[in-house]
Amino acid sequence: xxxxxxxxxxxxxxxxxxxxxxxxxxxxxxxxxxxxxxxxxxxxxxxxxxxxxxxxxxxxxxxxxxxxxxxxxxxxxxxxxxxxxxxxxxxxxxxxxxxxxxxxxxxxxxxxxxxxxxxxxxxxxxxxxxxxxxxxxxxxxxxx
Ligand code: HEC
Numbered sequence: 416x417x418x419x420x421x422x423x424x425x426x427x428x429x430x431x432x433x434x435x436x437x438x439x440x441x442x443x444x445x446x447x448x449x450x451x452x453x454x455x456x457x458x459x460x461x462x463x464x465x466x467x468x469x470x471x472x473x474x475x476x477x478x479x480x481x482x483x484x485x486x487x488x489x490x491x492x493x494x495x496x497x498x499x500x501x502x503x504x505x506x507x508x509x510x511x512x513x514x515x516x517x518x519x520x521x522x523x524x525x526x527x528x529x530x531x532x533x534x535x536x537x538x539x540x541x542x543x544x545x546x547x548x549x550x551x552x553x554x555x556x557x558x559x
Contacts, residue, residue, distance in 0.1 A: 450528040451544075453536075458525030460551030468553040470508045477550060478505045481522075481534055481542050486510075508558070515558055523551035 450456075468474075478486075485499035487506045493499070503517075504510040511518060521533040524547035534541060542550070553559075 451531060452528065453531050455520035455530055455532050456528055458519060458523045458530065458551040459527050460523065460525030460555040462552065462556035466552055466556050468549055468556065469559045473549055473553055474511065477546065478511060481540050512558060515554060519554045522547060523554055524548045525551040
């Protein structure tokens with residue numbers, strides 16, 4: 416827990432530094448100031464030529480690490496799912512595809528914003544902004 420708190424503090428400092436009046440900037444980390452928020456919204460991520468992210472190279476591992484402890488089709492009750500709604504199952508690609516837009520606005524990042532709605536802040540494993548960027552890219556590429 417202390418380690419994660421420290422990590423969050425460091426991330427907040429990095430985010431603040433990125434927002435400094437550096438002038439000219441824009442080049443670092445996808446371009447200057449980004450909204451980091453628990454409110455949900457479109458990431459405006461785009462699919463770069465030659466993106467290598469697929470469910471096999473990225474998605475499965477991401478959802479297993481950060482989502483499936485609550486959003487698993489094997490968990491039958493809301494209680495077992497730590498309150499996650501029944502039917503929002505992210506343990507297969509088909510399940511993810513059914514909720515692609517909601518996943519994007521809950522957990523992905525892009526040039527203008529970092530969506531921090533999911534996982535809940537109290538969750539034991541939280542993805543980095545870089546991983547959220549990858550999620551945004553993967554979804555923008557059509558979740559291959
Ligand atoms: C610790 C448990 C937990 C984890 C881990 C978790 N969620 Fe959730 N999720 C919830 C709960 C509880 C809700 C419902 C309450 C709410 O919407 O705030 C929810 C709701 C959602 C919804 C909204 C469903 C709807 O129809 O409104 C989406 C989408 C979602 N989660 C995606 C994710 C993604 C993607 C991850 C991983 C990056 C994730 N969740 C990780 C507990 C969790």
